[in-house]
Amino acid sequence: SAVISQKPSRDICQRGTSLTIQCQVDSQVTMMFWYRQQPGQSLTLIATANQGSEATYESGFVIDKFPISRPNLTFSTLTVSNMSPEDSSIYLCSAIRDVNNEQFFGPGTRLTVL
Amino acid sequence: AQKVTQAQTEISVVEKEDVTLDCVYETRDTTYYLFWYKQPPSGELVFLIRRNSFDEQNEISGRYSWNFQKSTSSFNFTITASQVVDSAVYFCALKGSGYSTLTFGKGTMLLVSP
Numbered sequence: 474s475a476v477i478s479q480k481p482s483r484d485i486c487q488r489g490t491s492l493t494i495q496c497q498v499d500s501q502v503t504m505m506f507w508y509r510q511q512p513g514q515s516l517t518l519i520a521t522a523n524q525g526s527e528a529t530y531e532s533g534f535v536i537d538k539f540p541i542s543r544p545n546l547t548f549s550t551l552t553v554s555n556m557s558p559e560d561s562s563i564y565l566c567s568a569i570r571d572v573n574n575e576q577f578f579g580p581g582t583r584l585t586v587l
Numbered sequence: 588a589q590k591v592t593q594a595q596t597e598i599s600v601v602e603k604e605d606v607t608l609d610c611v612y613e614t615r616d617t618t619y620y621l622f623w624y625k626q627p628p629s630g631e632l633v634f635l636i637r638r639n640s641f642d643e644q645n646e647i648s649g650r651y652s653w654n655f656q657k658s659t660s661s662f663n664f665t666i667t668a669s670q671v672v673d674s675a676v677y678f679c680a681l682k683g684s685g686y687s688t689l690t691f692g693k694g695t696m697l698l699v700s701p
Contacts, residue, residue, distance in 0.1 A: 515678065516632075578634075580630065581630045583630065
């Protein structure tokens with residue numbers, strides 16, 4: 474298994490500002506992902522964070538709004554840019570070590586945008 | 588395309604009742620993996636089980652059991668003698684072969700009252 478930590482655990486932000494969420498895994502992993510969970514909803518994949526290259530975004534998500542970095546095999550960041558109240562969600566980092574392993578999740582970052 | 592359907596939005600039971608959470612999936616992959624996750628009110632996503640498409644044996648872990656039936660594309664989850672601590676949202680998820688990511692169902696909220 475992999476232990477995933479996220480910072481911050483929660484934040485309240487003002488409209489128009491940006492927040493960077495950090496994700497740290499306790500061991501090297503093959504793939505890292507970022508999900509969004511809007512209130513009362515299921516998890517939606519934002520993007521796959523690729524080490525050393527641009528992230529792969531899902532339909533409906535763009536790099537300008539959700540820039541992602543992954544400088545090494547254990548760390549990634551997600552920035553939520555120019556926030557609006559609609560961005561209020563839980564943002565979860567996830568990782569798998571190899572194709573046969575379970576996909577593990579961080580504890581999530583609860584974001585509230587006023 | 589992959590799809591996971593959890594038709595039960597919310598289930599309420601009284602402690603010690605047995606409860607079954609339904610999950611129906613669609614995939615064109617011959618090799619795939621099915622998962623159940625628990626999300627308590629605190630928000631973290633807790634991995635419960637992974638089952639691959641070639642293993643149709645039912646599994647029991649304490650009060651939890653899972654019934655995988657390829658013929659009906661279902662992967663149902665039963666909690667025996669439910670407890671208040673079982674109250675959470677439960678997600679069924681599907682992952683295809685290779686380095687694909689998870690497709691989640693919409694989740695079933697289970698409320699167990701004393």
